[in-house]
Amino acid sequence: MTVGIVVVSHSAKVAEGTAEMVRQMVGEAVPLAWSGGDPGGGLGCDVAAIAAALAAAWSDDGVAVLVDLGSAAMHAQLAVEALPEERRGRVVICEAPLVEGAVVAAAEASGGSDLEAVRAMAEALAP
Numbered sequence: 001m002t003v004g005i006v007v008v009s010h011s012a013k014v015a016e017g018t019a020e021m022v023r024q025m026v027g028e029a030v031p032l033a034w035s036g037g038d039p040g041g042g043l044g045c046d047v048a049a050i051a052a053a054l055a056a057a058w059s060d061d062g063v064a065v066l067v068d069l070g071s072a073a074m075h076a077q078l079a080v081e082a083l084p085e086e087r088r089g090r091v092v093i094c095e096a097p098l099v100e101g102a103v104v105a106a107a108e109a110s111g112g113s114d115l116e117a118v119r120a121m122a123e124a125l126a127p
Helices: 012-026 047-056 070-081 098-110 115-123
Strands: 004-009 032-036 063-067 091-094
Touching (some): 004 012, 012 032, 063 070, 063 098, 063 115, 091 115, 098 115
Parallel strands (some): 063 091
C-alpha cells in the first residue's frame, strides 16, 4: 500500500485543480481524494465531504491531509475525530502550502515512504 493524500480547500476549483496536478505528477500510484467548498457550492468546508474524501483515499499506511486555510484544518480535524478510533492515529494534517505540499507529499508517498516521512517532506515547504 501507499500513503493516501487528501486535499481540502475552501474552493472546489482549487481542491480539484490541486488534485489534478497531483494526478499528473504521480499518476494512479497514490490514493487521492479532494474536498472543496460548502454544500451549497460556495466557498467553505464541509466535514461530511472531508470524511468522504478520507474514506476514498484511505490507506492502511495512513493518509496525509493538505489544507488551504485555518478553518479547513479545523474542519479536517473534526472529520478525523469522527473516524473509528483505530484509524484516527493514521491520519495527519500537514502544516504545508496546499499545492506544493500536496505534490511533494504525493511524490514522497509514491516512492513508498511512510506517513511521517510524507508529512515531513510536505512540512519542509512551510515558511
